[in-house]
Amino acid sequence: MTRPTGSRGARTATLSDVAKLAGVSVSTASKALNGRNHVHSQTRERVFEAAAQLQFSPNSLARGLLAGRSGTVGLLTTDLSGRFSLPILMGAEDAFGAGQVSVFLCDARGDAIRERHHVQALVSRRVDGLIVVGSSTDPRPKLADRVDVPVVYAYAPSEDPEDQSIVPDNVGAGRMAIEHLVACGRTRIAHISGDRHYSAARDRDVGATEALTEAGLEPVGEVAYGSWTESWGRAAAAMLIDRHPEVDAVVCGNDQVARGVLDTLREHGRTVPEDVAVLGFDNWEVLTTGSRPQLTSVDPNLEELGRAAARALFDAIDDEHDRGVRTLPCRLVIRESTVRDR
Amino acid sequence: MTRPTGSRGARTATLSDVAKLAGVSVSTASKALNGRNHVHSQTRERVFEAAAQLQFSPNSLARGLLAGRSGTVGLLTTDLSGRFSLPILMGAEDAFGAGQVSVFLCDARGDAIRERHHVQALVSRRVDGLIVVGSSTDPRPKLADRVDVPVVYAYAPSEDPEDQSIVPDNVGAGRMAIEHLVACGRTRIAHISGDRHYSAARDRDVGATEALTEAGLEPVGEVAYGSWTESWGRAAAAMLIDRHPEVDAVVCGNDQVARGVLDTLREHGRTVPEDVAVLGFDNWEVLTTGSRPQLTSVDPNLEELGRAAARALFDAIDDEHDRGVRTLPCRLVIRESTVRDR
DNA sequence: TGATGGACCGAAAACCTTTTCGGTAGTTTT
DNA sequence: AAAACTACCGAAAAGGTTTTCGGTCCATCA
Incomplete structure (x- = not known):
């Protein structure tokens, strides 16, 4: 009779095959393999040899069924x-x-x-x-x-x-971003975020605003919400340097936005980081290490x-x-x- | 006695619980739930009701153990x-x-x-x-x-x-890239690839070279191997337009390389796609749709x-x-x- | 009316492992 | 020398499901 495993080779060895080959009972074989005590060392060895010879691999299904956990x-x-x-x-x-x-x-x-x-x-x-x-x-x-x-x-x-x-x-992430920029000597910090419907965006804003207040700084402009894309970053950055040319740092909603911001800044003749610092979120490596200059970012771990x-x-x-x-x-x-x- | 499942609620219902509640044997319950024939429709219904009431979920471990496949x-x-x-x-x-x-x-x-x-x-x-x-x-x-x-x-x-x-x-991918560029009327096509140690890079080159030959075109310069990064794309593109200013299309080893190429071309005053066409591989969306202009790419499916x-x-x-x-x-x-x- | 068949149901085996418990033999203690 | 241990081993149950096979009952047919 063919086995349910199909025509592939012989049926996989079971514990009782091992026991038979080792000349012991199933229970002894089990105890031997599982390191239980009260089994003679020579017996144990015989069992191990038999198991190796048969390429025995215990059936986790049966074990799980019995143990009640899989x-x-x-x-x-x-x-x-x-x-x-x-x-x-x-x-x-x-x-x-x-x-x-x-x-x-x-x-x-x-x-x-x-x-x-x-x-x-x-x-x-x-x-x-x-x-x-x-x-x-x-x-x-x-x-x-x-x-x-x-x-x-x-x-x-x-x-x-x-x-x-x-x-x-995320609140801490926003705070972390501002504290870093402040520590770098930046005082006119703008925030170009992502989609306002994401709690991540709002939470980071909360943290950033807290940190700004604690540093005694006013934000540059309102938080600019948009989408999580490079093109939004480019557009928002253009508006930003038009309305607030004094800006010296931009916190960006994520790394894609930051990439867009970087592009626009360069095209407007601002150098990063000399004139303006740029910081992203997510630390998506393909974006952060490919950019010019490489992008500082908050990694969500x-x-x-x-x-x-x-x-x-x-x-x-x-x-x-x-x-x-x-x-x-x-x-x-x-x-x-x-x-x-x- | 506490069950091995710990203190969480009652023990999960088993088929024999269902059978007991429905007033039938386990075998009948099994047949009923599995749609086997020879079970009265009223009986079947009772079994289903009992199963629903007990939130019965068959134990796949037991089933797998028996069936020989999991x-x-x-x-x-x-x-x-x-x-x-x-x-x-x-x-x-x-x-x-x-x-x-x-x-x-x-x-x-x-x-x-x-x-x-x-x-x-x-x-x-x-x-x-x-x-x-x-x-x-x-x-x-x-x-x-x-x-x-x-x-x-x-x-x-x-x-x-x-x-x-x-x-x-990958051979077909390289061929596909060239055929597209040729169909777009490009005739002076360069190839900036990635890491030469990857068979993917070499295979695409094989396909590209075949297609170029079939179109009766000479490649513009040698295939430039380097790494799979934006910065390599930027560097290689600079060399390319220096040595071969007549180039009107660049096949890039992947989308990151292509992004770098795009950047350098723009900085050298070449517009894409008017002056030069650029094409990437992998179709990594965050790179292809964020770029200016958006990047044509071969998707590996x-x-x-x-x-x-x-x-x-x-x-x-x-x-x-x-x-x-x-x-x-x-x-x-x-x-x-x-x-x-x- | 007796026989045949079909519809429905249940007992039991099988899948494989682990654990419990009882048994045997040999060794130590009193 | 009898009793109590100890070390080792095996029988058997348990876990939950599916399938096979035999049994019961009722209806149909001759």
């Missing part, structure tokens, strides 16, 4: 295509991958139906926990299905404050955020469940666009 | 951080996600030890197949461990020609490649195993940087 977690992204999911994913995968946990990747593509479908599949596979990665830092609705394993929301917090969420500290989410999930699986939103600090990466000397 | 596949990336893994991942996830297959994500981080570790874990979890995603199109060594499930290599082919690999058609790999794996699981390297065509995305009118 040693897997689900990583559910709202939108994988975005710029921010991947580093978070990497961080989480890293934190788990070191141990014995495997990661199911699911992309909901921004579709609620698809999300529910994936959650159902994950529940059915008896994942031990779930990380939900949002596509922006705006709060997102909590999972539609009740799941009886712990859930950690990363990047985008859950709307339910009782859930556990881990997000980057996303990989670390992914790792933190994984650790939080670990703790939650062990029944130490934090609640509420935790923010993680960002990190300033200083390049040429903000420092005058050297 | 309904999972492994997605093993050499390096997730790269620009190219993610779209392939998305395509594969998409192709599987629609069905009943869940995807394990593993990132080897370019480390052979870690790769083996992941492969072992996947084998232990009894995945039904494996997709190995490389980080460049250069051939990679085959998996160190023998696995008795089908393996499909994506993006980077396996060094073993007996393995099944799916890669983008990576998401489609991921889907193709998933489909190939499906077929292989069903014992229809293709062998050897299959190339997938690229796709030209025409934007402003190559077309003179409109």
